[in-house]
Amino acid sequence: KKYTCPDCHWVALCQKCGLPLVIQGNKLVCFRCEKETLPPEQCPKCQNIHLKSFGATTNKLEKFVKDFWPKARVIRLEEGMNSKNLDQNWDIAIATTYALKFQFPPIGLVGIIDADQNFNFPDYRSNEKNFQTLYKFLKIGEQGIIQTNLENNPVIEAASQLDFEKFFLNELTTRRQFDFPPFVKLIRLLYRDKDEKKAQAEAQKTYQKLVPIGIPVFGPAPTFFKKKLSYYRFQIIIKIPTDTKKDKILTLTDYLKTLPKEWVIDIDPIDLL
Numbered sequence: 001k002k003y004t005c006p007d008c009h010w011v012a013l014c015q016k017c018g019l020p021l022v023i024q025g026n027k028l029v030c031f032r033c034e035k036e037t038l039p040p041e042q043c044p045k046c047q048n049i050h051l052k053s054f055g056a057t058t059n060k061l062e063k064f065v066k067d068f069w070p071k072a073r074v075i076r077l078e079e080g081m082n083s084k085n086l087d088q089n090w091d092i093a094i095a096t097t098y099a100l101k102f103q104f105p106p107i108g109l110v111g112i113i114d115a116d117q118n119f120n121f122p123d124y125r126s127n128e129k130n131f132q133t134l135y136k137f138l139k140i141g142e143q144g145i146i147q148t149n150l151e152n153n154p155v156i157e158a159a160s161q162l163d164f165e166k167f168f169l170n171e172l173t174t175r176r177q178f179d180f181p182p183f184v185k186l187i188r189l190l191y192r193d194k195d196e197k198k199a200q201a202e203a204q205k206t207y208q209k210l211v212p213i214g215i216p217v218f219g220p221a222p223t224f225f226k227k228k229l230s231y232y233r234f235q236i237i238i239k240i241p242t243d244t245k246k247d248k249i250l251t252l253t254d255y256l257k258t259l260p261k262e263w264v265i266d267i268d269p270i271d272l273l
Contacts, residue, residue, distance in 0.1 A: 003028055003053050005043040012039070016230045023053040061094050061113065077102065100136050110141030115148045115156060122224055123271045124180040127155050131167050134159035179216070179239055181268070187238040187256075188272060190223070190264040192231040203234035206259065213251050215240055224273040237272065 003012040003023050012021040014030035021028035027036045042049045058076050065074050072091040077099035093099070093107075118130050138144040138159060150156050158167035176183050189206065193199035203220030210217045219236040226233060240249065256265055 003039055003051060005046060005048050005051055007048045008043060008046040010043050010045040016227070058094050058096065065092055065094065097133055104140050107141040108143065110137055110144045112137055112144070112146045115146050116150050119150065119153070119155070121273060123273050124175065125271055127171055127174070131155050131159055135162065135164065138162060179241070183242065185240040186269060187240070188266040188269040189236040189238070189259070190233060190266060191262060192228070192233045193262070194230055194232070196232040199232045199234050203236060206263070207236055209255065210236065210238065213255065214248050215244060215252055235272070
């Protein structure tokens with residue numbers, strides 16, 4: 001739930017990480033570095049005093065549900081909540097992915113709110129992670145409803161049918177088309193510095209030395225989360241096809257060993273964010 005100005009579209013960002021701050025209680029919180037700040041009384045860009053928070057939160061959903069079904073017993077299951085809530089009598093549970101670690105009693109209906117929000121991350125495993133989450137939640141209930149504007153999305157479609165095999169085959173086709181694992185081996189090179197221009201220049205210098213090796217190299221580019229704990233981050237992605245000649249792999253390996261310690265070499269990265 002972002003805190004923003006409806007007039008000039010200013011968004012409250014973390015000074016360290018550059019990520020949107022989330023309203024939590026009466027404070028703005030960065031979920032990357034966990035820094036807390038008080039919301040400004042007026043927009044620092046246009047001085048508008050009518051700042052608003054946008055997006056659905058568990059608090060907002062809980063209020064809506066209680067207004068709509070005043071007699072229902074409603075609980076929230078999210079990080080920081082006591083798991084003993086599942087031992088109590090309740091009719092409706094408002095849950096985040098944190099709740100998937102709990103053992104649920106029989107549930108008649110599972111509703112997934114705003115299922116599209118995690119489909120915009122530029123990461124090759126995004127579809128896999130989204131399907132896994134949707135599939136796990138939908139398996140909990142006898143019936144399921146997905147709120148989405150992407151009804152023709154293959155991930156949404158496969159999840160709605162609880163069809164793991166369909167998702168698997170679609171995802172394999174996509175990864176083969178765009179050269180992602182398991183059809184290539186990935187190496188992610190990550191460089192960070194408090195000086196953005198220095199980080200970019202170092203990444204560009206390394207990229208220029210990698211190109212002549214003859215293995216596909218992509219970048220350098222800022223990471224999706226460009227800034228983390230006051231450091232600007234740039235990455236280079238190396239894709240090694242299964243038929244790559246051994247001499248090229250050896251040349252690459254030898255070069256990577258010469259990189260300064262400031263470089264992070266991530267082989268088979270969990271994500272590219």
